[in-house]
Amino acid sequence: MQKYSICFLSFFFLFYFSMLNFFLFIYFIMNNMVIFLEWEIISFNSMSIVMSILLDWMSLLFMMFVSLISSVVIYYSKSYMSSELNLNRFIILVLLFVFSMILLIISPNIISILLGWDGLGLVSYCLVIYYQNIKSYNAGMLTALSNRIGDVFILMVIGWMMNYGSWNYLFYLDFMKNDLVMFMVSMMIIIAAMTKSAQIPFSSWLPAAMAAPTPVSALVHSSTLVTAGIYLLIRFNLLLIDTLFIKVLLLLSGLTMFMAGISANYEFDLKKIIALSTLSQLGLMMSILSMGLPNLAFFHLLTHAMFKALLFMCAGVIIHMMSDIQDIRFMGGIGNYIPMTALCMNISNMALCGIPFLAGFYSKDLILEMVSMSNLNFFVFLLYYISTGLTMFYSFRLVMYLMINDYNLLSIYNLYDEDFIMLKSMMVLLFMSVISGSFLMWFIFPYPYMIYLPFNMKLMVIYVSVLGMLMGFLISNMNIYSVNKFLMSYEISNFLCLMWFMPNLSTYGLNFYFLNMGQVLLKNIDMGWSEMYSGQGMFMILKKYSIFYNLFQMNNYKIYLFSFVLWMFMIFMMIIL
Numbered sequence: 364m365q366k367y368s369i370c371f372l373s374f375f376f377l378f379y380f381s382m383l384n385f386f387l388f389i390y391f392i393m394n395n396m397v398i399f400l401e402w403e404i405i406s407f408n409s410m411s412i413v414m415s416i417l418l419d420w421m422s423l424l425f426m427m428f429v430s431l432i433s434s435v436v437i438y439y440s441k442s443y444m445s446s447e448l449n450l451n452r453f454i455i456l457v458l459l460f461v462f463s464m465i466l467l468i469i470s471p472n473i474i475s476i477l478l479g480w481d482g483l484g485l486v487s488y489c490l491v492i493y494y495q496n497i498k499s500y501n502a503g504m505l506t507a508l509s510n511r512i513g514d515v516f517i518l519m520v521i522g523w524m525m526n527y528g529s530w531n532y533l534f535y536l537d538f539m540k541n542d543l544v545m546f547m548v549s550m551m552i553i554i555a556a557m558t559k560s561a562q563i564p565f566s567s568w569l570p571a572a573m574a575a576p577t578p579v580s581a582l583v584h585s586s587t588l589v590t591a592g593i594y595l596l597i598r599f600n601l602l603l604i605d606t607l608f609i610k611v612l613l614l615l616s617g618l619t620m621f622m623a624g625i626s627a628n629y630e631f632d633l634k635k636i637i638a639l640s641t642l643s644q645l646g647l648m649m650s651i652l653s654m655g656l657p658n659l660a661f662f663h664l665l666t667h668a669m670f671k672a673l674l675f676m677c678a679g680v681i682i683h684m685m686s687d688i689q690d691i692r693f694m695g696g697i698g699n700y701i702p703m704t705a706l707c708m709n710i711s712n713m714a715l716c717g718i719p720f721l722a723g724f725y726s727k728d729l730i731l732e733m734v735s736m737s738n739l740n741f742f743v744f745l746l747y748y749i750s751t752g753l754t755m756f757y758s759f760r761l762v763m764y765l766m767i768n769d770y771n772l773l774s775i776y777n778l779y780d781e782d783f784i785m786l787k788s789m790m791v792l793l794f795m796s797v798i799s800g801s802f803l804m805w806f807i808f809p810y811p812y813m814i815y816l817p818f819n820m821k822l823m824v825i826y827v828s829v830l831g832m833l834m835g836f837l838i839s840n841m842n843i844y845s846v847n848k849f850l851m852s853y854e855i856s857n858f859l860c861l862m863w864f865m866p867n868l869s870t871y872g873l874n875f876y877f878l879n880m881g882q883v884l885l886k887n888i889d890m891g892w893s894e895m896y897s898g899q900g901m902f903m904i905l906k907k908y909s910i911f912y913n914l915f916q917m918n919n920y921k922i923y924l925f926s927f928v929l930w931m932f933m934i935f936m937m938i939i940l
Contacts, residue, residue: 369454370441377434377461384427392420392806399471415531417471421661424806425468425594428665429587431795432672433461435788436582442784443578443679453493457582460486464587468594471533473524476595477517480559483588484510490579491572502574505870509568513558513592516551523547536601545602552599553608556592560645562612563619567866569642573634577679580634585641585675586668593648593664600657613653613739617746620646622863624753628760628838629860633678633689636761639862640715641671643750650747651730654737662807663726666800670714670722673792677708680785681765684778691761695768700778705766707789712758714796716828717751725800727751731824732814748823752831759835 390396398418405412437457444450463482470476484507492503523544524530532548539545561569572584583589596603603609623642630636644667652660682689684701698705714721717728734747770776819826858864894900915926 368441369451370437373454373458374434374438377430377437381427381430381434384423384430387418388420388423388427389806391418391423413472413529414475415472416469417533418469421597422468424665425661426465428668429461429464429468432586432668432792433457433582435791436578436672436676439581439676439679439785439788440576440578442782443683444576453576456486456489456493457579460490460583460587464591467591471531471598473517473521473530473532477514477521480517480555480591481514483559483591484514487572487583487588490583491575493576493579494574499574502568502571506568506572509558509561509565509869512565513555516555516558520548520551520555523551532599536599540602546606549599549602549606550608552595553603553612556596556649557612557615558592559595560589560592560649561619561642562646562649563615563622563863564865564869566619566622566642566862567869570635570638570862571866573632573638577634577675577682580638581672581675581679584638585671589641589645590648590664590668593645593652593660596649596652597657597661600652600655604655609653609655613650613743616646616649616653617743617750618646619643620650620750621746621753622865624750624757625859626862627757628753629856631690631692633682633691633694633761634675636691636757637671637674637678640674640754640757641667643754644671644715647727647730647747647750650743651733654734654739656730656733658807659726659730659733662803663730665803666714666722666726669792669799670711670796673707673711673789673796674715676785676789676792677704677711680704680782680789681708683782685772688772691764693772694765694770696766696770697778698766700770700776703786704789707793708765709762710793711796712762714800716755716758716832717824720801722796722798722800725804728824729804729812729814732816732821735816735820735823736814748827751824752827752834755828755831756835756838759832760839763836763839 391398396419398416400416400418402414402416403411404414437454440450440453440457444453447453460483463479463486465479467476467479467483470479487510488503488507491506492499521530524532524535526544527535527539535545558565569584569589573580575583620643623639623646627636627639627643630639644663648660648663648667651663680701681694681697681704684697684704685694688694710721714723717723719728731747731751734744861867915922
C-alpha cells in the first residue's frame with residue numbers, strides 16, 4: 364500500500380480548500396465584494412466562447428460547506444469502504460462529483476451550469492449502481508432518467524437564450540423580466556430544479572437512490588446534489604418573483620414536504636427514512652424560496668446539509684455494526700453498545716427537529732415565523748406546521764426504535780464503537796451541527812430580524828413539535844395493525860405508505876401502455892402470424908409433404924403400380940395436348 368493513500372490526500376486537499384473558502388467568504392461579505400472572472404477561450408469575428416466564474420459570498424460559502432462535507436465523507440470512506448477492492452475508483456468518483464458541484468456553484472453561465480449539472484447526474488448514476496445488483500441498476504436508471512428531464516430543460520433554456528448576447532444569465536435577470544423569452548426560461552428553470560431537488564411529481568428517485576453506499580448518501584443525496592436545484596433557483600430568484608410558476612411551485616413543494624413526512628412514518632428501512640426526511644426538508648427550502656425569501660432558503664440549505672450528512676454517517680456505522688441490516692425493527696438499545704454514534708445520531712436528530720439552539724432551530728424557526736408573518740392562505744400555513752410536526756414525529760419514532768427498544772437481532776452479538784476514523788469524521792460534523800446555525804445567522808443576516816407575533820403564534824412551533832413527539836411516542840408503542848385498523852383504513856395507509864403511489868406512477872405509469880403494446884405485438888405478430896407464415900409454417904408444409912411422399916416410397920406394390928399408371932396417363936395427356 365502506498366504511503367499516503369488517496370483518501371488522506373483528498374481529505375487534506377478538500378479540507379484546506381474549505382478553510383480557504385471560509386476566510387475568503389468572510390473577506391467578501393465584510394467588504395461586500397463580488398468577483399466576476401471571464402476567460403475568453405476563443406474569439407472569431409463576432410463569436411466568442413468564454414468561461415466565466417462568479418465568486419460572491421454565496422458561492423464561496425456554499426463551496427466551503429460542500430468541500431467540508433466531502434472531505435469528512437472521504438475520510439469516513441477510508442474506514443467504511445475498507446473492504447472494497449477498488450477503493451481508489453470510489454474516491455475518484457466522489458472527487459469527480461465534488462468538482463462537478465463546484466463548477467455548478469461558481470458558474471454564472473448557463474452552459475457551464477449544464478456541464479456541472481450533467482456531471483452531477485452522471486456521477487450520481489455511477490455511484491448509485493456502485494453495488495452492482497438488479498436493485499441498484501433499477502434505482503440508478505430511475506435516478507438518471509428523472510434527472511435527464513431537468514438536463515433537457517436546461518438545454519432548452521440554452522436554446523431560448525440564443526436570442527440574447529451571451530449565456531451569462533446574471534445580466535438578464537433584472538431588466539429582461541417581462542420578456543416572453545425570460546418567461547419561458549423561468550418555467551424551464553423551475554422544472555429543471557424540481558427534477559434535481561425531487562419535488563412532486565419527480566420525488567420517487569430520491570428514496571430509490573439509497574441503493575448507493577452510505578458515504579455517497581451522506582454527500583450526494585443529502586447535502587449537495589439535491590440542493591443544486593435550490594441553488595439554481597436562488598440564483599434565478601429575481602426572475603421568478605410574481606410569476607405563475609412560482610405559486611405552483613409553492614403548492615407542489617408544500618405537498619412534497621407533507622407527503623415525505625407522512626411516508627417517513629410508515630417506512631422501516633433506516634436509510635429510506637433519512638432520505639424521506641431529506642425530501643421533506645427540500646420541500647421546506649423550495650416553498651420558502653417560492654415565497655420570495657431566497658436567503659432563508661440558502662440558510663436552511665446549509666444548516667440542513669450539516670446535520671443530515673451526520674445523520675447518514677451515523678446510519679452507516681449502525682448498518683455496519685448490524686452486519687448490513689437496514690431494518691430498524693431489528694435494532695434497539697444501540698445507545699448501550701455504540702454510545703458515541705448514538706450521541707451523534709441523537710444530536711443530529713434533534714437539530715433536524717429544530718430543538719432550540721442547535722443548527723436546525725435557527726433556520727427552521729425563522730422560516731416558520733416568516734410564514735406566520737406572511738399573507739398566504741391557511742392551507743399553506745397548515746402544510747408548513749403539520750410537516751414540522753411530522754418531522755418531530757418520524758424523528759422520535761426513529762429514536763424509539765433505535766435507542767429505547769430492546770436489541771432484536773441475535774442472541775450473541777458483537778457491537779463496538781471503536782472505529783476511530785469514522786468517529787473522528789463524525790465529530791467534525793457534530794461540531795458544525797451544533798454551531799453552524801448561530802454562526803451563519805450572524806454572517807448571512809447582518810441586521811437582526813425582530814419578528815413580533817402573538818404569544819401562541821410565537822410558540823406554535825413548540826406546540827406542533829411537542830405534539831409530534833407525543834404522537835411518535837404513542838404510535839411507536841402501538842401495534843402497527845391497530846393504527847391501520849382503527850385510525851384509518853388499510854387502503855389509505857397503503858396510499859400514504861407508498862409515497863402517494865409516486866414510485867409506481869413514475870415507472871409503470873409512464874411505460875405500462877408501451878410495454879403492454881409491445882407484449883401484444885410480440886404475442887400476435889412475432890410469435891403469432893409471422894411464425895405461421897415463415898418459420899413454423901414452412902416447417903409444417905415441408906413436414907406434411909414429406910410424410911405424403913414417404914407413403915409412395917414404402918415399397919407397396921399396389922401404390923407403386925397405381926402411381927405408375929397415373930404417371931403414364933399424365934405423360935399421355937401431355938403428348939395429346
